[in-house]
Structures are given as structure tokens and as C-alpha cells.
Amino acid sequence: MRTGRDQLRAALAAHAASPNGVLVGEAVGVAGLSKGVTGNLLRTPLSEAGSVGAAAGLALAGKRPVVELIDPAGVARAAEALGEAAALGIRSNGTFNAALVALVVLPDDGTLPVAPPGVLLAVAGVASDAAGMLLAAIAANRPVLVVVTESSLDSRGEADTTALSEPVVRRAGTGLTVLAEGAGVALALSSTEGVEVVDLRGCRDPKTIAALAARTGRVVLVGHGDPSPLAAVSEQAFWRLEARPLSIQAAAGASALAAAISDSFTP
Numbered sequence: 565m566r567t568g569r570d571q572l573r574a575a576l577a578a579h580a581a582s583p584n585g586v587l588v589g590e591a592v593g594v595a596g597l598s599k600g601v602t603g604n605l606l607r608t609p610l611s612e613a614g615s616v617g618a619a620a621g622l623a624l625a626g627k628r629p630v631v632e633l634i635d636p637a638g639v640a641r642a643a644e645a646l647g648e649a650a651a652l653g654i655r656s657n658g659t660f661n662a663a664l665v666a667l668v669v670l671p672d673d674g675t676l677p678v679a680p681p682g683v684l685l686a687v688a689g690v691a692s693d694a695a696g697m698l699l700a701a702i703a704a705n706r707p708v709l710v711v712v713t714e715s716s717l718d719s720r721g722e723a724d725t726t727a728l729s730e731p732v733v734r735r736a737g738t739g740l741t742v743l744a745e746g747a748g749v750a751l752a753l754s755s756t757e758g759v760e761v762v763d764l765r766g767c768r769d770p771k772t773i774a775a776l777a778a779r780t781g782r783v784v785l786v787g788h789g790d791p792s793p794l795a796a797v798s799e800q801a802f803w804r805l806e807a808r809p810l811s812i813q814a815a816a817g818a819s820a821l822a823a824a825i826s827d828s829f830t831p
Contacts, residue, residue: 565691565720565721565722566720567691567717567718567719567720568688568690568691568692568693568694568695568712568716568717568718568719568720568721569597569694569717569718571691571694571695571723572597572694572695572698572712572717573597573598573599573600573601574695575695575698575699576597576598576601576630576632576698577598577601577602577603579628579630579698579702580598580601580602580603580604580605581602581603581604582604582628584626584627584628585603585604585627585628585630585702586604586605586606586619586622586627586628586629586630587601587603587604587605587606587629587630587632588605588606588608588615588618588619588622588629588630588631588632589606589607589608589615589631589632589633589634590607590608590609590610590612590615590634591607591632591634592605592606592607592632593605593607595634596632596634596669597632597667597669598632606618606622606629611641612631612633612634612638612639612641612642612645613641613642613644613645614645615631615633615642616631616642616645616646616649616664616666617645619631619649619662619664620645620648620649620652620662620664622664623649623661623662623663623664624652624660624662628663628664628665628702629664629665630664630665630667630698630702631664631665631666631667632667632668633666633667633668635668635669636668636669636670636671636674636675636676636677636711637677638668639666639668639677639678639679639709640677640678642666643678643680644680646666646679646680646683646707646709647680647681647682647683649662649664649683649707650662650680650681650682650683650706650707651682653682653705653706654682661705661706662707663704663705663706663707664707664708665698665701665702665704665707665708665709665710666683666707666708666709666710667698667710667712668709668710668711668712669711669712669713669714669717670687670711670712670713670714670746670788671713671714672713672714672715672746672747672814672815673747673813673814673815674788675788675789676711676745676746676787676788676789676790677709677711678790679709682706682707683706683707683708683709684701684704684706684707684708684709684728684729684766685708685709685711685729685766685768686700686701686708686709686710686711686728686729686765686766687711687712687713687745687746687764687765687766688710688711688712688713688716688746688765689713689715689716689744689745689746689747689748689749689750689763689765690716690719690721690734690749690750690763691716691717691719691720691721692721692722692723692724693712693716693724693726693765694712694716694717694723695723696723696724696725696726697710697712697728697765698710699725700725700727700728701728704728708728711746711766713746713747714747715746715747715750716746719750726765728765728766729765729766729767729768729769730765730767731762731763731764731765731767731772731773731776732762732763732765733760733761733762733763734749734752734753734761734762734763735753735760735761736760737756737758737759737760737761738758738759738760738780739758739759739780739782739829740759740760740780740782740783740784740825740828740829741759741760741761741762741776741777741779741780741782741783741784742756742759742760742761742762742783742784742785742786742821742825743762743764743773743776743777743783743784743785743786743787743793743797744761744762744763744764744785744786744787744814745763745764745765745766745785745786745787745788745790745793745814746787746788746814747788747814747815748786748787748788748814749761749763751786751814751817751818751821752786752821754818755818755821755822756821756822756825759780759825760779760780762776764787764793767793768792768793768796769796770796770799770800771800773793773796773797773800773801774796774797774799774800774801774804775801777797777800777801777804777805777809778801778804778805780806781804781805781806781807782805782806782807782828782829783797783805783809783810783828784809784810784811784812784821784824784825784828785797785809785810785811785812786811786812786813786814786821787811787813787814788813788814789813791811794809794811797809807828807829808828810824810827810828812824
């Protein structure tokens with residue numbers, strides 16, 4: 565089996581070689597995930613917003629651009645441009661859709677970038693999601709922010725084609741549900757036994773998250789600092805909880821996760 569990095573690079577190369585595929589960014593083809601990739605490349609100035617703006621124009625012209633951002637902080641710098649790309653489809657009632665993908669690698673101890681309103685978030689925490697999410701995002705008819713963690717790139721697995729932002733049960737269990745995301749998935753799978761582990765994969769639908777929390781009534785969120793899933797649990801599943809929902813950073817490690825699980829069973 566190939567690593568997530570190898571699968572993702574192969575997907576980028578195939579996309580750049582396709583008639584409508586374009587890779588956009590400050591260093592596409594010479595650095596990052598697309599290093600060594602040739603084909604339809606558009607190298608832009610040192611401006612994430614400019615890269616997204618150029619990609620939006622390409623999308624309106626019928627292309628399928630993928631913007632490779634150098635670091636997660638670039639998402640914030642491109643937030644307004646991403647939001648405008650998403651708003652274009654809404655304002656035109658779907659007549660004009662800037663179907664573009666923003667791709668960024670997140671360190672395992674990093675903070676998850678915020679997707680602007682209207683931009684779909686997809687988070688790959690395992691190797692099988694790395695390339696699969698990119699391909700699904702390219703096919704989507706809207707802007708998508710694809711975040712892949714370092715651990716997903718370095719691990720191995722068969723490519724998956726699960727729908728974007730659809731949670732996946734990585735391990736069945738009882739008594740407690742770990743809602744994991746990004747590097748938190750590997751941590752939860754390696755550090756817990758007997759409890760359910762669900763990979764959120766970027767899902768931010770409150771009802772979906774609440775339904776997952778209600779399965780056991782005890783929830784620990786392991787992710788990258790985004791409080792919205794925990795808020796969804798507290799607001800939407802409050803009356804079905806057996807204990808106070810807890811949240812830890814994936815970077816906190818196995819001992820912090822074990823302590824949180826123990827606290828969930830403490831009266």
C-alpha cells in the first residue's frame with residue numbers, strides 16, 4: 565500500500581494532466597505536495613487571496629482549479645476570497661459556481677483553519693482519505709477546503725471514496741464515543757480500547773454530530789481546537805448525555821485522552 569502522500573501526489577499529477585485540471589499556487593510543481601508535478605500549472609505571486617481569486621476566475625471559465633496553500637495560516641489570508649467564491653454561487657442561485665479546491669497540509673499539533681461560510685470543510689486524518697477527499701472535492705460543485713494532516717500523509721492505506729464531510733465509524737465500541745478528527749483519529753485508535761471512535765472528517769452539521777453523541781451519551785472530542793463540534797453536542801444532544809462532553813487537543817497525547825475518558829465515567 566502507498567502512503568497518503570504518494571496517493572495525493574499521484575492524484576494531483578493526474579489532475580494537472582487532465583484537460584480541465586489546473587494546479588494554482590505560489591510554488592506548485594516546485595515545492596509542497598505538488599513538487600515534481602508537471603502539466604497545467606499556474607504559479608501566482610505571494611498572495612493566497614490572489615491565488616484563490618485566480619482560481620475562481622478559472623472555475624468560472626470551466627476549469628477545475630486546485631489551489632495548494634503553503635501553510636494553514638494561508639487559509640485565513642485567503643478567507644475573504646474563498647468566501648466571495650462561495651457567495652457567487654449563492655447570489656446567482658447556482659448559475660455561476662466557482663467550483664475550486666483549496667488544499668493545505670496541517671501539522672499534527674496545528675490548529676484547524678476555519679472554513680469561511682459557504683465553503684465545505686473536509687479533513688483527512690487517515691491515509692485512505694488523503695487522495696479520496698481531493699478527488700471528491702474536485703468533483704463538487706462548490707468551493708471546498710481540504711485539510712490533510714501530516715500523519716495521514718505518512719501512514720499507509722487504500723484510497724477511500726466516502727462522501728465529503730461524512731463521518732465514518734473507525735472502530736465500534738460501547739460506553740463512550742470519541743469524536744476524532746485529523747491527527748486525533750490515529751491517537752484515538754491507538755490509545756483507547758472498547759470505546760467507539762468516529763472520524764468526523766470535517767462534518768459540522770449539528771444534527772449529525774448530536775446523533776453521534778447520543779449513541780452512548782458520553783463524548784470526548786479529540787481534534788485541532790475547533791470548538792464547534794463540542795458546541796453542537798452540548799446544544800443539540802444535551803438531554804441525551806450521560807456526562808459532560810469533554811474536548812482535548814490531538815497534540816495533548818494519550819495520557820490526556822485517557823484522563824478525559826476516565827473523567828467521563830466519574831460521577
